Amino acid sequence: MLGAAVLVIAPAAGAQTRFAWPARPAPVEQYGRPEECLAAVERSEARAVWGARPDTLSAVAQDRASEPPEVIEIARRCSAHLDADRMPASSRPLYLQLLLIAGRDSTFAAVVDKQVAEARSVDARSTALFSAFDVLLRARPVRIAAAEQLAQRLDALGPEAAESRLYAWFRLAYLARLLGDSALLARAAPRALALGSRVDSANPNLIMKAALSTGVVMLTPPRPLDVLRDSGPDAYVQLIRRKYVAEATKRGVSRDTAENMVENDLLRGAGRPAPPLVGDYWYGRSDTTRPLPARGRVTLLAFVDHRCRVKCYPGYAMLERLHRRFGDALDIVLVAQTFGYFRLRPPPSPSEEAELIRHYFLDELKLPGMLTVSVTPTSQLPAPDRRHVYGETANGRSYHVSPSSTEQETALRLVGPTGTILYAGDVYLQGETDLTNLIAAAIEYQKKTSASSVGDGR
């Protein structure tokens, strides 16, 4: 008997040496309530990978993904045998949600129609329609067209459903702005404003009234890059300054503190006129009489540091990509300084170090653009300390760049065609798209203004 038991157990023990998901699927066909089905959806491995369902309109606007196939399959199998007539009213919104996950939009519409038809009052019909409207806006992908149809059906209910109609159209308008859907915005925003102006003063929805009182600004905010393209760098910097101050004050920060934060931490000199670069050695620059950054040109200053080594390579690759993308339309200037040594060689003279820096950046790394090298003023502490201490270079002082930061990461300054600093920050790969768009807008403005000035000249 004992021998038989060992024979039976041995294969099972061997099978557990490697972890695997259970081969048997969850018995969703046996679930009787939509809550259980939605829980199965949330538990599914696919849901864990794809992330939770968006629950705000801004999240909806950013979430363009469809439901993963595994999730659709679970919802389809689980919803197949459910019957809306046999479930309590509180479960029906969840059932509607499940139907949309399963992709059974026609069943969804039929269930909603039946609910509306069975409703005995305008209020009940309004509730049924708005509840379905809400589910449509949170579906993945968001069903805007169907939601707009329900909003129109709400309109048909008349003044008794004013609040639901107001919410529905306002949400559509807001979502349209987030999605950049100008056609829908043009349809929804006037409806929302019109309904908002008729909100009964005896039953005011203060939040909605406040939102709608500034509705025009909220619904069509200016986009910074559009401002840069159309109105130029100064207006752009003023706009982002206002925007960040407003956001900070909204968080409860005082206005003075917010302005200081924006000035020192965020903008770091952006908005100010760019001082001319000075350098003791120049490489790759043919015209030394013309000051840099040049007026009428978009210039990217990259404060490079030979001590940074491989940590800075991603940033160098970004410079290369920007050069490939914009070519001659973008001036790239590498701003370097001496430190009294180069790698682990004995201390060279400033001219030798400048040559080593040139060789490193332009020959070895083949970085695009011009290179300027400033000799860093140093002083020596008395014995026995004897350390050499760096002073500031003129470029570092005027652009607020310190050697301790460039040793870790290349510092960037983007100067617009009017000579205004547009961007002051570091290289970070997540922001490469933003920086590229910013440069593109600045170049577009520069081309537009140069064309108009040529036209004026004619």
Added chain:
Amino acid sequence: MRRRSEPRRLLEEPRRFLSQDQCEALAQRAMRFATGGGDTALYIDTWWSGEMRWGRNRVTLGSDRRNNQLTIRRSIHEAAASVRTNQIDDVSIQSAIQAAERALAYHPTSPEDIKDPAVHFDYLSPAIWSDRTFALGASERAAAARALIEPAEQAGMLSAGYIEVRGAGRALIRSNGEPLYAPYTQAQCSMTVRDPQGTGSGWAGLSSYDWGRIDGAALAQRALQKCLASRNPVGIEPGRYTVILEPQAVHDLVQYVVRNFDLRDIAEGGVHPFALRRDFSKLGLKVADSRVTISHDPMHPDLGVVPFTPSGEPVRPVTWIDHGVLTTLAYNREYALTKLYDNLGYPNTLSYQMSGGETSVEEMIATTKRGLLVTRFSNVSYVDPVSLLLTGVTRDGLWLIENGKISKAVKNLRFTESPLFVLNSIEQLGRPERVFSPGVPAIVPPLKVKDFSFTALIDAI
């Protein structure tokens, strides 16, 4: 280099550790397995050791051991990783190199790993080899142990001890630098004598590169006398006492100061015994009594060390504390180049010499109204590494001094004290002498120190 100083005995067969030629051949073999470019460096510690251990007057261990410790360092494109092995066959070396190359991907970059033109340094040739040490075979070691045991046995005491002699070679062979090799010897002898009732314990020990400079008979007598004199100790209250620290006891404390001469850039980081404030060390400030100078000269006949560091930097004479003023903290070549525009660092070999005076221990005792005479400390550990506060216990002989004379043996005490406090509370200094410090020779004086803090009574002998 170092070929001219290779000792005659090394040429004899069979070899007990790898010669320079063997190390270079080993490196050539290893470098063939490197893939992916970059540089390869082999740091080889190859040694033979003969030892003799005894307890309760009977030999318990006599052995000859040998080993090769090979550290292979691969550096590619500013990142470096190293692997250590003691297997020097082709398959093992190849797998070690592959392991280092795999590990490279997970290592941060370092300026030290930047490939640079080979730099030539002039290395010193300290006295670190002794034919006499290398020639001390098993029978000689047994005879030496017997000579050490006999006095204790004749006196009816129990002794335990350890003798070790070592012949070794240290090599650094790099694909982008000249090969370095240094043969050296080490010898150490220490013994404890206890009475059979377990009421007294005495200790003596000494180390040197040269077995001929260790007087075994004197050590045996010293340990025996301390044992006899320390029997039947009485307990005293802990507190602050004037203490007379024998050289070994001073070394047990001051070696923690010497260890903390590493590293200057850490001290400038702000949290370090020699940090003044953020970005500044205590260089140039007085940190010890004006009579204290701590230095190291590798060419001193008793302070020789291997003349290069594992990274190939030369060891050179250094004065850490000059008449109480901190004058140097250790730094590497990278620090020297980037901060001082100099080409050479000051490595800390941990070997040191502390200046002394002319006062004998007997004179110190005679001038002490009430105090303690300490043979050595044991189980020393940090309480606070920043203030260098240490704790540990006295061991193998502690006596009470009253009215200029040793009055009685006392039970061991736990101390809680900083060696920096000790170096600032010196009353008298004696003549420096070699102490037991295997591998890192030290020359230290006896000290008379006031207000030394004992915090607990220890009942163990």
